[in-house]
Amino acid sequence: MKKKYIRTLKLFSKCSFLILFIVIATNYIKDNSTYFMPQEYKTIKKIVDKIALKNNLGYEEIPFSIGSGAYMEYEAEKLGICKKDDCYYFKNLNPYKKHKDFKEVNLNELSKQSFLFNSIEAYAWSGVVWISKSTFKTYGDKTNYLSCLIGHELAHIIYNDHLEQSIKLSKKIKNHQNLKDDKNKVLNNEELKKEEDEEIDLYEKVLSRESETKADQNGARMIINAGYPNDTCLKSLTFLSKKNYTDAHTEINSTHPGHLERYKSLKTFIDSYDKEVKRLKPYKWSWKYSRNQNTLTFSPHNQVHD
Numbered sequence: 001m002k003k004k005y006i007r008t009l010k011l012f013s014k015c016s017f018l019i020l021f022i023v024i025a026t027n028y029i030k031d032n033s034t035y036f037m038p039q040e041y042k043t044i045k046k047i048v049d050k051i052a053l054k055n056n057l058g059y060e061e062i063p064f065s066i067g068s069g070a071y072m073e074y075e076a077e078k079l080g081i082c083k084k085d086d087c088y089y090f091k092n093l094n095p096y097k098k099h100k101d102f103k104e105v106n107l108n109e110l111s112k113q114s115f116l117f118n119s120i121e122a123y124a125w126s127g128v129v130w131i132s133k134s135t136f137k138t139y140g141d142k143t144n145y146l147s148c149l150i151g152h153e154l155a156h157i158i159y160n161d162h163l164e165q166s167i168k169l170s171k172k173i174k175n176h177q178n179l180k181d182d183k184n185k186v187l188n189n190e191e192l193k194k195e196e197d198e199e200i201d202l203y204e205k206v207l208s209r210e211s212e213t214k215a216d217q218n219g220a221r222m223i224i225n226a227g228y229p230n231d232t233c234l235k236s237l238t239f240l241s242k243k244n245y246t247d248a249h250t251e252i253n254s255t256h257p258g259h260l261e262r263y264k265s266l267k268t269f270i271d272s273y274d275k276e277v278k279r280l281k282p283y284k285w286s287w288k289y290s291r292n293q294n295t296l297t298f299s300p301h302n303q304v305h306d
């Protein structure tokens, strides 16, 4: 009787170990396998795979992350759960996770509303491509157009737009310092500081518009190389302007050119662009998904650089 009891106990402990192992393995696969990631991430992977087949996207990892969107940020501020200019947390909130109420506001409900009312929104920051979940709903089955948006953000990262902008800005600030002494004779310090800040701010906007135009062109080049029809990104730009109610004219204090200027610059580029036919050096990559981190990372394999 005792022997039987011990045998049953051993069997039970073996079984529970097996069950525990299966539970841990299942959870690990669910949280890290690209097979079980949300549909939006699958769409990103499909598009970037197509782009990377015919373009070199560099040798550094590029994480993609999907967030709740600016609508959530504005509403959070209006509801008083964060202070002005301090609400990015809500914009970036993971839309795939259940959140606890915060200061009596139902964040899950707010996230759903943001998905509904937010439109196309993406940026590249710190080497990460961030896209709002609502962007995928807005593009729907027009994944060709979405490819241009992703190409644009990838271009910001690959071509180091931010660094180039910073260098130009620092030159401008230096020039200002040199002119300061002459102006100082007629303006007091406060007036001078204000004038200087305004001028530098406007110059920053000029640089930003320049880098947007450049990213449009570099992005479109990648998309054309990848085999999409030449006019895909022009159509995508019109789609974006319609959905986001972009102004047709360029505002001097805007970070992006108005629709007409943006469209014209991109058309001029595409009309003169001959698809690159040179052979690509072997380029390989893999993907890492993390449900916990809410990222899908494009990971190029180490190889001999050019």
Ligand SMILES: [Zn+2]
Binding pocket: 152, 153, 156, 212, 215
């Ligand atoms: Zn941009």
